Amino acid sequence: MNNDMNKHKINAWYDEYSNDIHQYISYMINDHFHALDLTQDTFFRAYLNITSFHGEKPKAWLYCIARNLTIDYIRKENSKKLIIKKLIPNKITLRTPEQIATLNESEHELYVSLQKLKRNYRDVIILRKIQELSIEEAASILGWSKSKVKTNLQRGLQSLKKQMEEGGYLHETSGT
Amino acid sequence: MKRVEPRSEWDDQFQGLHKKVTLHKKEKATLLYKLNSQITRMENKTKTHQRFTYYAVLTTSFLLLFILLSPSFINYTHGSGVELTGLGVNFSKETAIPFILLLLFSTPGFICFYYAFKPHENDDDSFLDLFGYEMSVTLLFIFILWICKKLFGPSQYVTIFRIIVFLLGLTVFYLIFVFWQSMLK
Numbered sequence: 119m120n121n122d123m124n125k126h127k128i129n130a131w132y133d134e135y136s137n138d139i140h141q142y143i144s145y146m147i148n149d150h151f152h153a154l155d156l157t158q159d160t161f162f163r164a165y166l167n168i169t170s171f172h173g174e175k176p177k178a179w180l181y182c183i184a185r186n187l188t189i190d191y192i193r194k195e196n197s198k199k200l201i202i203k204k205l206i207p208n209k210i211t212l213r214t215p216e217q218i219a220t221l222n223e224s225e226h227e228l229y230v231s232l233q234k235l236k237r238n239y240r241d242v243i244i245l246r247k248i249q250e251l252s253i254e255e256a257a258s259i260l261g262w263s264k265s266k267v268k269t270n271l272q273r274g275l276q277s278l279k280k281q282m283e284e285g286g287y288l289h290e291t292s293g294t
Numbered sequence: 295m296k297r298v299e300p301r302s303e304w305d306d307q308f309q310g311l312h313k314k315v316t317l318h319k320k321e322k323a324t325l326l327y328k329l330n331s332q333i334t335r336m337e338n339k340t341k342t343h344q345r346f347t348y349y350a351v352l353t354t355s356f357l358l359l360f361i362l363l364s365p366s367f368i369n370y371t372h373g374s375g376v377e378l379t380g381l382g383v384n385f386s387k388e389t390a391i392p393f394i395l396l397l398l399f400s401t402p403g404f405i406c407f408y409y410a411f412k413p414h415e416n417d418d419d420s421f422l423d424l425f426g427y428e429m430s431v432t433l434l435f436i437f438i439l440w441i442c443k444k445l446f447g448p449s450q451y452v453t454i455f456r457i458i459v460f461l462l463g464l465t466v467f468y469l470i471f472v473f474w475q476s477m478l479k
Contacts, residue, residue: 125333132326140317154321158329165333225310247308275304 128165131176136161138177138249139184145244146188147195148233156191160184181259185241192237231281239274246271339413350407357467358400361474362393368475392477399470402431406463409435410456435459 139160144153160183164171171179232240245256246267257267317325414421422432422439438458442451 121337125330128333129326129330132329136322136325137317141312141315144315145311154325157317158325158332161329162332162336166336222310225307225314228304228307229311243308247305248312250309250312278304 124165124168127168128161131164131180132161135177135180139180142181142244142249143184143188145232145248146185146237146240147191152191156184156187159187163187175255175258178255178258181245182261185259189237227282227285228278231278231285234281235274235277238270239277242267242270243274243278346411346413347408349411350404353407353463354400354404357403357464358396361396361467361471364471365475392474396470396474399466399473403463403466403470405431405435406459406466410460410463414452 136157140153140157143156143160144150147153147156160180163183164176164180167183173179232243235243241260242256245251245259246253251259253264253267256262257264260267262270409422412421422435439451439455442455442458445451446454
């Protein structure tokens, strides 16, 4: 009986937040298909640990789970990439599907530059700028203070600007 | 002003990214189906896992009871009917130590039955975990499973492993039976 209630709750949360969670993971790992798996894992893990959730904000909790899973995934992938990087240096592989094809040129440039950022900067830019979460929400998801969120966002945007300059994109977008 | 200009321009692009990378309806439905299947599988697995330990405990208890009562039965069937041993009348200091030893020796037998009934799913690495702990006791079972994996096909080796382990469990209890009989003579 209790299991059924939990299952209903997870299904309701899935309906409401699966898009956001999937989008966050997609931008973090740059891989649409693995993002689908990780989204599923996020909700499954939420189901397994639902008894430990006593808060009022399931969204932030689900984001936390998704973030932890994503970090684990990135760590595993990084060890594999160390070998691949030597064979294919400085190559960004856009493995997301047709959605990437629908991006216009400037969005595509921004996307490519975003993938080159440090994980913390990418995290905060995705949450604050792409997903448009409030500072409080971002802070609770990332486990940071509000001021740290603000600082990292500012630094992240500066770093993004630098990346776009290095990529030769900025003169077109900013008009400098 | 200089700093804000490019950021506001990016905000439009960020919004574009927000709108364009989404889950399709079909993907969302498939993912939900997979999630619910995974939850159901996990629930069933938990039920089976709770059951298989009972099977092992029941088999062990039944065999132990049989061994303990066997001297009484043997005496009764042989018609002497005078000396009752086992859990019968003559349960004394002399029989207490063999009785404790009997209980101790039954542990490897129980572990054999535990593995014989334990569910094995999708080449599960945790199959040979003993109540969640890696112990030296499992070394023998790791070796038997490894041999089975090498000698038999992927669809058969677990079943053969179960049969071997079950027979091993019965052997352990037979040896306990012999030991109990000899101690009481």
